Amino acid sequence: MPQAALRDDQRAIAEAIARSWRRCMVKGVDEQAPAEDQIITAEALAHRLEKNRLLLTHADPEMITLSEQIAHTRSLVILTDSDGVILRTMGEGVDANEVRASLLPGASWSEEHRGTNAIGTALVERLPISVQGAEHFMAYHRSLSCSAVPIFAANNHLVATLDVSNDLNAPQQHTLALVKMAAQMVENRLFHATAEGEIGVHFHARPEFIGTLWEGVALFDAQGQLQAINRSGQFQFGLPLDQDLLSSRRPSFEAIFDESWLAFKQRAGSTAVLSPLRLRNGARLFAKASAKHAPSPGRTPVLDQPRESAASLAMLDSGDPQLSLAIKQVKQVLDRDIPILILGETGAGKELFSRAIHDASARKQQPFVAVNCAALPEGLIEAELFGYEEGAYTGAKRKGNIGKIQQADGGTLFLDEIGDMPLTLQARLLRVLQDRSVTPLGSSKSIPVNFMLLSATNQALKEKVAAGEFRSDLYYRINGLTVQLPALRQRQDLARLIQMILQIEQAPQVTLSASVMAIFTRHPWPGNIRQLHNVLRTAVALADGGEIGREHLTQDFIDEWDGPAHAPATALPSANESLKSQSEAAIRQAMRQHSGNISAVARQLGLSRNTLYRRLKDLELN
Incomplete structure (x- = not known):
């Protein structure tokens, strides 16, 4: 494609790849030689995983979502640290045997080790990069198509890359855009979990973008000194994205905006009010204030609830008659110690509905513990549900482990896909529901528990009962109220x-x-x-x-x-x-x-x- 015909983003990528090739040639990288594995030791990997625990916590949900979005492409979702060392992978992987081992956790994909590649080049250029086939410097990697986006924490601190790699002949459409979206979500999670400041200012040139992924966020202390700013905020201020603005003197609110800090606080006292603001260069923005508390010293910020949990029963009641009936019935039995069984096809929103029930109950401040009975291997589901004492079985953690049932004490236990629970465990669960106590594996001590029970299935449990595949006594114990969620097509x-x-x-x-x-x-x-x-x-x-x-x-x-x-x-x-x-x-x-x-x-x-x-x-x- 002629250079003049390239879009700005395509031109930026092409120029970044050209610069990377020049760096590789200067360093004497042999493009025909097979790449060294460059895989660190298990001990070194464990150290990096611990060092990046917060990053992994906040990246996991977005990696799972990204894996689902590209599931048909046989792609691998990869998270690296700031050195380009792979920390975690998700997905099917690639077919090319010669590079598959290089895509495992512990492998380094820095430019120094792998030549021009999406991960290493994105780290050097600090830009989203897509490297296709022969654009890789080393012939060893030219069977791959890779798209990587750098991830920044507060104040422009580069901490990671998020990458999708697949075979060159696999579908590639829109991959880089999807990785950008996921990386932005990770950045937002990290910023809100780590950045410190007394008052937050959320802003954008278009007011409808405030509260979205693209809003700028700047955190100020009580005196109006800037403490942290996200990348979108830097971009909207017209400030360089290749440096830490707060490495030396921290600018004040008045140095950024054409208004006094006191006046802004007085006008924006309500977080629901949007206030017009002007930058010192004359550009107009809209903004609103929010309270922001610093993370407790030494405490890892709690992982945000999944975005899907932000729905209430009122929000879910969006006009469908069958769903409205289910919500009405649930409200009538709420907080009356009546177990609820939720029926519906896979993907019909059973877990979202159960979270909304929990949030509408008197137990909403207590834990919501979800267990997918179909996702856990049969050999582990008993230990996951009931917990175990130290030494209860080979491979058990030292000091034992509290089971999901005990974790739900005081709150809500949600048993998803309960129709897949093995018969032997059905008997133990029935005993828990009858006795209101749980006995961990390897223990003789019963522990009292009190929780609201929600169950869900996409199977016809009555048919399973008739076939002897589900206990009738447990069936009648879990379906105090049965509600049916309609399929989307209905x-x-x-x-x-x-x-x-x-x-x-x-x-x-x-x-x-x-x-x-x-x-x-x-x-x-x-x-x-x-x-x-x-x-x-x-x-x-x-x-x-x-x-x-x-x-x-x-x-x-x-x-x-x-x-x-x-x-x-x-x-x-x-x-x-x-x-x-x-x-x-x-x-x-x-x-x-x-x-x-x-x-x-x-x-x-x-x-x-x-x-x-x-x-x-x-x-x-x-």
């Missing part, structure tokens, strides 16, 4: 549901084009709300704050569902079909969509691989 509130998800994604200003709404309306959504949420999260990143159009939907989504030819009536289970039949239809559809990729199907449907294998075996028998 709901009548799609438009309001989309707005709720955009609000959760901190992008309430984003709109959808008429063509996208038409596609969404006729889509059967086998992955239900979880699939819709992932599609919208990806589209928000690609639209970059603007209207979501057809071009912002991934090609596999368009190819699979655009038009009647791709969505025959036989592929849609009717509303009168059993829950089991609906689940089977969703699995078959997902298997077709992902060409039999078990891991991708399991991610889309929210199942463990073991559970999916069991379901597929059942389908073969039928």
